[in-house]
Amino acid sequence: MKTMHKEHPLTKNQQIIFDLIDKSPEPMKAYSILFNVQKKGIKAPLQVYRALDKLVEIGKIHKIESRNAFIACHNSSCQVANATAFSICEVCEKVTEISSVGLSKYLANFKDKDGMKYSKYNLEFFGLCKKCR
Amino acid sequence: MKTMHKEHPLTKNQQIIFDLIDKSPEPMKAYSILFNVQKKGIKAPLQVYRALDKLVEIGKIHKIESRNAFIACHNSSCQVANATAFSICEVCEKVTEISSVGLSKYLANFKDKDGMKYSKYNLEFFGLCKKCR
DNA sequence: TTACATGGTGTTATATTATAACAATTTAAA
């Protein structure tokens, strides 16, 4: 067996916000999330950001740093929470999580000149998606 | 001969801001830049952001997306403006630009399942630097 | 030369993204 993951169930706010992001076909921004969950009683930015922080921490969602937006993890979750790669279309802004064994192996084993080894990485590719090409 | 780059000289604001970033041992944030150049007559955020945008565009500086901070390019500049990789220490926040031929070749040639080819990427590694280990 | 296109500047105002601080409550464990 590889890694053990205690499956903490999500709290109410976390679940509401995860469900919303998970259903979304595109990355969602924090204040758009806030707007969408206000009817469910989540009224303040902090409530959103706290849930987002937690969801990122446990690997259920990822932050697309270049877009300040959040997307649900589609790589069988937690295992890759610390090793993320995305493709981003610069025209339509479609974002796709990349799952390539080759890529993740390569990056996980990458050592720089100082022999520094990394516990985590985030890679964002930019280009044109099929549709926009 | 490989690629031709017309060397547009920097404008006054661009030069002031580039010099500041270039001298800085660590990535600088926009409002810290603003504070530091106010004595030179740059008074508004927009003046800073405009210069930053341009400097990023021409490859003189890079944005560290996960930190919202800017660092001067140390990879003989423009060639790699669209292919950036950094190592970030999660304790002391030291950021170093990675120049690895292997890595950049690997990423430049990476194709995902859809055969999508990318014009650009940004990679951020996280870990502990020598000092902090 | 004139005109006109392009890119840069200066300015005010505002939008967007994110956190501080504090009190109350829930949950999980010891």
Place this chain on the structure above:
DNA sequence: TTTAAATTGTTATAATATAACACCATGTAA
């Protein structure tokens, strides 16, 4: 069952970034 840890709700505010508009400098074409 009391204690520690995490979560919540709330108000206020910090930090990051852009919109809109008027003006100016420079290069190019008529």
